[in-house]
Amino acid sequence: MVDTIRVEKGVTASAPPPPRKRRWRREWLPYILLIPAVLLELLIHIIPMLAGVAISFLKLTELYLSNWRAAPFAGASNYAVAVNFNSAIGQALLHSFTVTIVYTAIVLAVSWTFGMAAAVFTQRAFRGRGVIRTIFLVPYALPVFASVITWNFMLQRDTGMVNQLLLDLHLVHSRAFWLIGQNSFYSLVVVAIWRSWPFAFLILTAGMQSIPTDLYEAAALDGSGALGQVRHVTLPLLRPVNRVLLLVLFLWTFNDFSVPFTLFGSAPPSQADIISIHIYENSFVSWNFGTGSAMSVLLLLFLLLVTVIYLAAGRRGERHA
């Protein structure tokens, strides 16, 4: 939208100056049109977020649930509890944070690699390409609950399809637990990758549409093979797309609530204790919503910090390029 306005300005610069009323309308119209969006943004994002920040400074326990405005001021004590890594609460938060970082790193790396490979594979037209692309997108198109609850059924120990298949193929001799113990982490990673790689595929496929085919032809003439073309043409030209894709995938994976909650319920195994559920569970376990909010605010600050550093690094990289 910003682009269009600038172009219009460029065109009208040489024309006679418009009447004052029209100029006023042109200058203010965009802002007026923005008002509903800004109001909704305030209502849906900013105000609840500020309320969350405010709650993090309150001692909001069961005694004040029905009248939470009367909850006493707690200062920074909720934060002190959350970051006291010698206490059970702080230790559990740190453990959950570490699990989430490892989980996010694996899901991000594998989803992107799968997405990229599939996008390159379907870049050139061939018979059945549309069908394959559609199949690839299915996990992303399915509702989270419906698909993840199916995984939950498949991963059951006694009645699940996964164990049955492994037994039938004689790959294992006894039924393993997939939803508790160490395996629960791998189950979560697999389900999360299954859900998020099609998104990487979709965005990368869209990004590749704008790469002119003559660049590949030129690269081929220069002696580049298929891998060389990906390395010298596709990846550099996808750079802006990748920058946003990785950031969005990171934020989504790190914050994901629906997948682990549907897979494990409200008491996830400690090996797969993802931070969003950990915070939720903490608020509802102790009925001390102040601590839960303080943890949420810390998480928000961490994600903002990562985002700012990532964008700054990306910008510097762009300047050097």
Next chain:
Amino acid sequence: MRPTKLSTLALAAALAAVPLAACGSSSGTSSAAHPTLTYWATNQGTSLQNDRQVLSPQIAKFTKQTGIKVNFEVIPWTTVLNQITAATVSGKGPDVLNIGNTWSPSLQATGALVQFTPSVMSQIGGSSRFLAGSLSATGAPGKPPTAVPLYSLAYGLYYNKAMFAAAGISSPPTTWAELITDGKKLTTSSHWGLSIEGGSVAENIHMAFELSQQQGGQFFDAAGKPTFDTPQNVAAVKQMMDFIQTDKITNPSDAQYSKGTEALVDYATGKTAMVIWQAASGSLKQLGMNAANIGVAPVPLPSPMPSGGKTVTSMVAGINMAVFKNTKNMSAALKFVKFMTSTPEQESLNGTYGSLPTVSAAYSDPVFHTSAVTTFRSILTSSAAPMPPVAQESAFETSVGTAIIHLYASAATGKAVTNSMIAQALSQAQQQLGG
């Protein structure tokens, strides 16, 4: 320009970071002539659908009698406490709701429920109609109750008579040592000795409480301060773990059972010979179990009793009915409570669910003269203890119940659960309560 766009996008994504539990609730509409009430029922039958089938005709009867419509919703146990909490915070909830009776002191402390003062109590027919034992679990002592008892329940040991006979066992176990010996005889290639609902917070905490009482332990001291990691409580939890890891009379898969019905289904379908469960004759009938095979006995006791141990075989279980303070239809809501606790409704509902009536008049119905009901009634009157009546009760249930879920998971996946692991888990649960 691109960085600005990117920053905006990233900021928007980051803002969505704070996890928020979206909780919807509805409230009854107010119309003087024909108000519509909203009622949250809990899952008492074999499924939510089963509950709807049981409640619909009764509610239709109420509407016919009074002209008051009732929109009801059956809420699964996994989410009911969170939904009530959300309704309490937002002030927007149902007019009438069911609560687990053990949560009464916690929910009383929130101030979100109507107090049943003597004048309110007289509007629903007076407190003398109710059984004293059931009425004792409706709030903290010395304060006006914020709920009235709807269904009374107690834990018993359900055993399969046919399987016992086939294994040459003539009577149900009365001590834990006997239960383990019997359980080993009953664990064969086709079925297990005892099933447990290892992934359920509620089942875990109830059993831990009962076994702790038998060991002479307590989870809160007289001043109301948490005392989770005492040796008695550790011994109680260890006993639960040993069913899987040492005695091997329980299928390790039971550690995953969390729906609140799976262990009972295993018992009803012959996959296990015993289950420790709240009065469930209604559900067992629904599940198609042959009534001739159903046996009920009190939960076993240790022998010899540990010093200070109490002969408790059940917690005082049950469901209470409460009125949300923000209701706009107070008089209609109280009429509905009066209807649900009336003698004919108590006979009909408890008869269907297999639970015990909370009003004494209902016991004249022959439905409640069966041996199972007599057993449960005697457990409730002679060997049942109420859960700790402290405001932190529901937090205690969730934190300790969840800790036991994780311990069961360790035991099931082959990681031996030791006393020190249990003590550490209980101590962490205690810290979550700020104790």
